[in-house]
Amino acid sequence: MAGVITAAQPSWIGPFTGLSRGRPWSLPLEDRVLLVVAYWRTNLTLRQLAPLFGISKSAADRIINRLAPLLALRPHRRFRKDTVLIVDGTLVPTRDHAVAEQSKNYRYSTNHQVVIDADTRLVVAVGRPLPGNRNDCKAWGLSGAKAAVGNAVVIADGGYRGTGLVIPHRREPGQAELPAWKEEHNRSHRRVRARVEHTFARMKSWKILRDCRLKGEGVHHAMLGIARLHNLVLAG
Numbered sequence: 001m002a003g004v005i006t007a008a009q010p011s012w013i014g015p016f017t018g019l020s021r022g023r024p025w026s027l028p029l030e031d032r033v034l035l036v037v038a039y040w041r042t043n044l045t046l047r048q049l050a051p052l053f054g055i056s057k058s059a060a061d062r063i064i065n066r067l068a069p070l071l072a073l074r075p076h077r078r079f080r081k082d083t084v085l086i087v088d089g090t091l092v093p094t095r096d097h098a099v100a101e102q103s104k105n106y107r108y109s110t111n112h113q114v115v116i117d118a119d120t121r122l123v124v125a126v127g128r129p130l131p132g133n134r135n136d137c138k139a140w141g142l143s144g145a146k147a148a149v150g151n152a153v154v155i156a157d158g159g160y161r162g163t164g165l166v167i168p169h170r171r172e173p174g175q176a177e178l179p180a181w182k183e184e185h186n187r188s189h190r191r192v193r194a195r196v197e198h199t200f201a202r203m204k205s206w207k208i209l210r211d212c213r214l215k216g217e218g219v220h221h222a223m224l225g226i227a228r229l230h231n232l233v234l235a236g
Helices: 010-017 029-042 046-053 057-071 136-142 145-149 180-203 218-235
Strands: 084-093 108-117 123-126 153-155
Touching (some): 029 046, 029 057, 029 218, 046 057, 084 136, 108 145, 108 180, 108 218, 123 145, 123 218, 180 218
Antiparallel strands (some): 108 123
16 A cells, blocks of 8 residues: 555665664564474474574574563463462573572473463563572572562462461471361362462473573573464363
8 A cells, every 4th residue: 555654665664763674574473482382392402493494593593582581471460369370490401500400300401480370370470590409488589579569368388388478287296186167278279379380391392491592581482472373272
């Protein structure tokens, strides 16, 4: 259509923005998004992935570094008064030893605190990655996940003892067994908390979270981006 303003025509950019278009991307935006998502899904090396999109390895690297942070999940800022959240930590094997430590799986890993809505099962927050040898009760606060959820009710497993979260009942010293009502509470707690494990299973179908080669903020951006895509699938 004649006279339509579009960034596809460089002549429109200067008069309205005062900026030059700069170096054009080798792929349109849709293909750049697809490249990033394909990288997370397949965990192919950039030397393997770049030829599939008809670009160089360095161009693929630039696209991932630039676009991945823009696809990241943004944490919820407010929750309904009746909202119940679930938190748990998951380990992501990570080759960048600057952000990882050997953990219980005997590999260099990062600990990621993931918080989901117990009702919708949507991911509402993902903490910053910590070394994999950091236990969950410390990672809860240090990762920023605790600050992200404010005063919302959060349930967790027994590894979060002393955090103020809702965790299973435990036997006291010298106590042979729990009262029946506490056992029933624990069964209910396990059924609800299993939802976060199901979330991890779906997120770990993205192969980048099984052996992450990204450096620095890469593993964090991948985790946030995959969490956002997980939410989009659930939300339809």
